[in-house]
Structure formats: C-alpha cells, structure tokens
Amino acid sequence: MSAPTGAVRVLSPTGMLGAGFTQSTVDRGIALGADVISVDAGSTDSGPHYLGSGTAKTTAAAVARDLRILLRAAAQARIPLIVGSCGTSGTDSGVAWVAEIVEDILSEEQLDLSVATILSEQPADFVKTRLREGAVHPLAPTGPLDEATVDSCTHVVGMMGHEPVEEALRAGADVVLAGRATDTAVAAAFPLLQGMPAGPTWHAAKIVECGGQCTTNPRTGGVLATIDHTGFTVEPLDPDAACTPISVAAHMLYETVNPFRMREPAGWLDVTDATYTALDDRRVRVEGSRFIEADQHTVKLEGARITGYETMSFTAIRDEHILAHIDEWTDLFVKVFTDRVAQTLGLDDTDYSFDLRRYGHDAVLQGLDPATRPPREIGVMLLVRAATQQLATAVAKVANPLMLHLPTPDMAYLPSLAFATSPAETERGPVYEFVLHHVVDTRTPTEMFRTTHRKAPSHD
Amino acid sequence: MTEQSTPQPTLGDLALEVRSKNAGPFWVTMELFMRDETGYALAAELVTEDVVAALYEVRADDVQLFRIPSLNVVKISFPRPVAQGGLRDRDVHAGQHHVPLASVPAVRPS
Numbered sequence: 001m002s003a004p005t006g007a008v009r010v011l012s013p014t015g016m017l018g019a020g021f022t023q024s025t026v027d028r029g030i031a032l033g034a035d036v037i038s039v040d041a042g043s044t045d046s047g048p049h050y051l052g053s054g055t056a057k058t059t060a061a062a063v064a065r066d067l068r069i070l071l072r073a074a075a076q077a078r079i080p081l082i083v084g085s086c087g088t089s090g091t092d093s094g095v096a097w098v099a100e101i102v103e104d105i106l107s108e109e110q111l112d113l114s115v116a117t118i119l120s121e122q123p124a125d126f127v128k129t130r131l132r133e134g135a136v137h138p139l140a141p142t143g144p145l146d147e148a149t150v151d152s153c154t155h156v157v158g159m160m161g162h163e164p165v166e167e168a169l170r171a172g173a174d175v176v177l178a179g180r181a182t183d184t185a186v187a188a189a190f191p192l193l194q195g196m197p198a199g200p201t202w203h204a205a206k207i208v209e210c211g212g213q214c215t216t217n218p219r220t221g222g223v224l225a226t227i228d229h230t231g232f233t234v235e236p237l238d239p240d241a242a243c244t245p246i247s248v249a250a251h252m253l254y255e256t257v258n259p260f261r262m263r264e265p266a267g268w269l270d271v272t273d274a275t276y277t278a279l280d281d282r283r284v285r286v287e288g289s290r291f292i293e294a295d296q297h298t299v300k301l302e303g304a305r306i307t308g309y310e311t312m313s314f315t316a317i318r319d320e321h322i323l324a325h326i327d328e329w330t331d332l333f334v335k336v337f338t339d340r341v342a343q344t345l346g347l348d349d350t351d352y353s354f355d356l357r358r359y360g361h362d363a364v365l366q367g368l369d370p371a372t373r374p375p376r377e378i379g380v381m382l383l384v385r386a387a388t389q390q391l392a393t394a395v396a397k398v399a400n401p402l403m404l405h406l407p408t409p410d411m412a413y414l415p416s417l418a419f420a421t422s423p424a425e426t427e428r429g430p431v432y433e434f435v436l437h438h439v440v441d442t443r444t445p446t447e448m449f450r451t452t453h454r455k456a457p458s459h460d
Numbered sequence: 461m462t463e464q465s466t467p468q469p470t471l472g473d474l475a476l477e478v479r480s481k482n483a484g485p486f487w488v489t490m491e492l493f494m495r496d497e498t499g500y501a502l503a504a505e506l507v508t509e510d511v512v513a514a515l516y517e518v519r520a521d522d523v524q525l526f527r528i529p530s531l532n533v534v535k536i537s538f539p540r541p542v543a544q545g546g547l548r549d550r551d552v553h554a555g556q557h558h559v560p561l562a563s564v565p566a567v568r569p570s
Binding site: 142259353354355 | 481482483484485486487489491493515516517522524526528530531533535537539543544545546547548549550551552553556557559560563
C-alpha cells in the first residue's frame, strides 16, 4: 500500500454495492490515481425486515458482479477495498454472506488479497450490562430502553465508526468487509489512516457515500474525492456527468435530519462554514469543513424484533357505482369483516390487526392527500397481522368472499370484483419493527467489534 | 365534481424538485428545491413549523425547519408518525410524502 503524503483519493463506485456501475468508470478512477475504493453495502432505508431476518436486500449475483470488478481493480492497482454494512443490515450473517462471495471471486480470479472481516452484531447480554451501567442513551424521538426490549430483538448491531476499519487496514488487510458501519466511516477510514484532517475527510466521505448522487446525473456511476490538508475536490467518474457547487452542497441534505451537523461515533461533522467552489465545469472544491471531537465516543445501536406474521390479499374495483361510494363500501367492509371474524374464528380486535388500503384512491397518503378526484379504478389491499401465520391467513380467508362480492349498502345485487391473483392470499411471513434508536458510551472505539484476518483461499 | 376556477400555483409549481425520504428509521425529511430567489423567499415565508404540523398531522414542536438561502432550499424534518415497515406504514421509504408540501398554494395570505 503506497503512502501518499499530500492527498488521498477515494473512489466511490456506487451508493449501494449491487446497484451496478460500469467498468469504465472504475477504470477511470484508477487512472486518476485512486488510493482506496470504498463502497457501502447497506441501509435501514428499506425497512426492518433485513436486520430482523438477517438477510440481504440485494441479490448475490448483483453483489458478486460489482465485487468482481472492484476486487480486480483493487488487486491490479494494489489499493485497499473497503465494504461497509455488508449484507444490507451488517449482521454477522450479512458479513459471512459477502465474505463467501469475495472468497469465491478471489479464488476464481486467482487474486492474492488478504481479507479482514469485522463483525458488529451485539449480544443482548452486552447491551443489558451497559444499560445497567447507565451507558445507553436514547436518541430523539425514542425513549429510555428496557431489558425486555433488548431481549425481544432477533438481531442487534452496533454502527462502527472508522476506527475498526482503520485498525484492520493497519494490520495489513487488502480487503475490509465490515458489519454495520456509518456510511461515512467506510470512506473516511483510509484518508484518516493516512493523516488527512478530520474535517475535510468526514465531509468528503458524506458527499461520496451515495456514489454519483452528488452529480448532475446520478445514474452514471461513481465519483472520486481527493482529500488534502485544506479541503477536498470531488469529480464524477463518468465523463458526461458533472459536479456543481449546488449538486455537491445539496447532497448534505440527502437522508439527513440536520444538513449542517452530523454525528459520528468520534464526534460531529460541522459544515456550517463550508464553501463550495467550481474549479471547472465538472469539479468542485470544498473547504471550511470542521470536525469536532466528542468528549465521549458513542456507538449507535440498531435492533429489530418480530411483531407478528402477515397475510396479504389484493382485489380491484372498476365498477363506477362502487367507486363513487368508496367510503361507504369501505365502512361496510370493515364492519362485516370484523363481525364475521368474531363469529367464525371467535377473535376480537386484540387477537389480530389489519390495514385496508385503497390504492388509486388514498392508499399512500390517506387523510393527508390533497387530491379529491374520484378515481377510475382502485386496488384494494388487505393486510392482516396476527401472532401466527396460520391465524393471519385464516383471518384473511374470512375476508375473501367480501373482497369478491361485497356491494355498497344501496346496491340490490352482488358485484364480482377483480382479484389480482389465485390464490388471493399471499403469506408474508414474519414481519419486524425497529425498536432500538440508542447509543452506547464506549470505553474504546473498537471494543464492540470483532475482526478476523485471513488470506485468500487459493493461497492457504 | 365541483367546477374550479383557474388553479392557484403551488410551491411545487415554483420548485425544481420537491422530495421526501427517510432520514434513518425514525425520521422523515423533505426538501423544496426552489427555482430562484423569489420562489425561495416565498417558500421560506409560507412554510413554517405550524404549516408543516397541519399538513402532516404532527406536533409543531417536533418539526425541524432549515432555510438555506445559498441553495434556495427549505428543508423539513420530523419524527416518522408511523413506524417504518409496520402494518400501517404505506410508504416504507417515505418517498411520496412530499406531495402535500408541494401542494401548498404559492400565494401570500392577504
């Protein structure tokens, strides 16, 4: 690994490993002198299912396709490759899944790279011990944590900062596969290891974490950030895309509550005084970013638990009379449905819950929807949740005759509605919710993470 | 259907883009990217914590509002009213919740 002194160039090929990018943009980044490739492989954005189940949102073939390009490029250029939040949620199973894909590629491609894996999953006992010590604190809008909540989680992960990644690099890893990590830590670790200042490094890391999102054409691939002692420069890797002061500055707004201050385990990135200047029509220079070290290093926890099992049913209405009286139809549906569930299954509304969504009418925004037009057709989705899959499906089956034949109160005949599938019911399996939104005070920045180093299998 | 007179322009009409998204599992955030300083000035005046609270049925005290003149942007964040991915969450990424904000009439109250 070369040790650049004046500047460190970070290649960010995409915002999400498995989302795809072209070989030529990676080649371009290498030709421009990339010192490290960093890529994020996870997010909570798609909901609690992935953490709760310990499975990935991306398909193995897409992850392997992207990794093959990146591993070859890293090996050829002799630069490290860092992957964060492996397997979408960063569970131990997610890290193992990506590590297996990497091992296969290394052996197929005969690449001589050493791999470090960093596990971030947290045992319930550890969290409860720290809770008793008063070292766990809620983040707004969540309240204090109790031990039962910790025990109810199927998986708890700690979101690492740059420190465990930096340590793995220092130990000689060519490839670092991290469990749950902050999006920024993945890009910040190598420049910090090389002595780049924290302000520009963390700000650059935030700007490049979504790949081409900070450019005028986010679909065309990644970006290269060059971090030095006074700031950083960012440019797109596709020759037809551009970074502008607005496109770069606007990325601080993306998926952030506060666009000026962002917490990392080690402190706060503060971009209040940052300036964004066009160097030419494609490159932007950023200066004035600051990083404020925190007195107490903290690691954020994420945890998910099962809330029940769901069964979904979907029918559609095109009948103009029913559409014109859709609220009456819905009210009647809810009443007849809940009555029949009580009569046939002996259940009351504490035994199950359901959501009836009228797609095409107000399914997305419900009462917040500013539109009042009568729709041309409505898809009616019934989602039933109960303590077991069997019970959820039994309840959904009670609704089936209504979803096929329920009239409005003033209709003198039974309509037949349009089921989308046969069978009408689809079992969704266990469903999850996020229950942790807390931080742990850490004694050392690496104590919650476990690193294993190994050589490529072809060289064992 | 009621007859309408010429529809009033909305903040969405004066914007380059209005978007919404999760900011982590517990917060929603949305941005009005206005086209110019005039549009920004109007958005910055019309969009307040109380307006957001009424549009999204949340507490005004929970709304965080950022007016960013250098980008002609008004940004809003508030805690997610419905748990992400839960039974009653109809917008897992909170990606379509910008519509009520974009529909705010772009006229100063007389």
